[in-house]
Amino acid sequence: MEIRVKLSRQGKNTTLSELYINDEFICYVLEDSIRDEKIPGSTAIPAGRYKLEYNRYGAMNGRYQRWYPKFHKGMIELKGIPNFSYVYIHKGNTHANTAGCLLVGNTMRYDKNFGDYEVHQSQKAYKTVYKRLSALMEKGEVFIKVRY
Known part of the structure; x- marks a missing residue:
């Protein structure tokens, strides 16, 4: 199974995307800025296809x-990201909460x-996303394609 995170917009320090499962929009995703050179804890993960696994x-x-x-x-956790580790899908609201992870939310806002x-x-979106991804992971391998 493959899910997609599609780039939507970029802010000064943020990357806003949309998460799709079977071509159905599920929620928004917030990450740090896309950068050519990684700044630990402040850089969006690179575009690619990554396996989802539990980290316990x-x-x-x-x-x-x-x-x-x-x-x-x-x-x-998103596994196999070059030069990244411990990248999770979790709840939060701003780039200050990401530390390189993917935050989920049902609504988005641009702060001028x-x-x-x-x-x-975010909490409501997290519960929905987690339960859906967990159910898919129980059935077999799940991959996430980022920025396609």
Whole structure:
């Protein structure tokens, strides 16, 4: 199975995309800026195709397990990204929350004062995305194509 993250817009420090499963729009995705040279924790992942796997270790996994004990099976991590590690799909609203990860939200907003995008209703979007991706991952391999 393959899901897509399609580039929508770029702000001063943000990249806004749309996440699709089976060509159905699911939610918005917020990342840091696309850069030619990586700045750790401040750079969007490069365009490519990456496998999704559970990561069941670390403090973030523990927090999400406490917040979502009924369905959390581990952080959904994008694997095999050159020069990147621990890239998760998780909740958050601004580029300050990303640290190189993909934030999900049901709505988006452009902040004219800062020239950046934000995603909102992130917790609701996260629950939806996590449950759908988790169900797909239980059936077999799942890959994410970023910026296509």
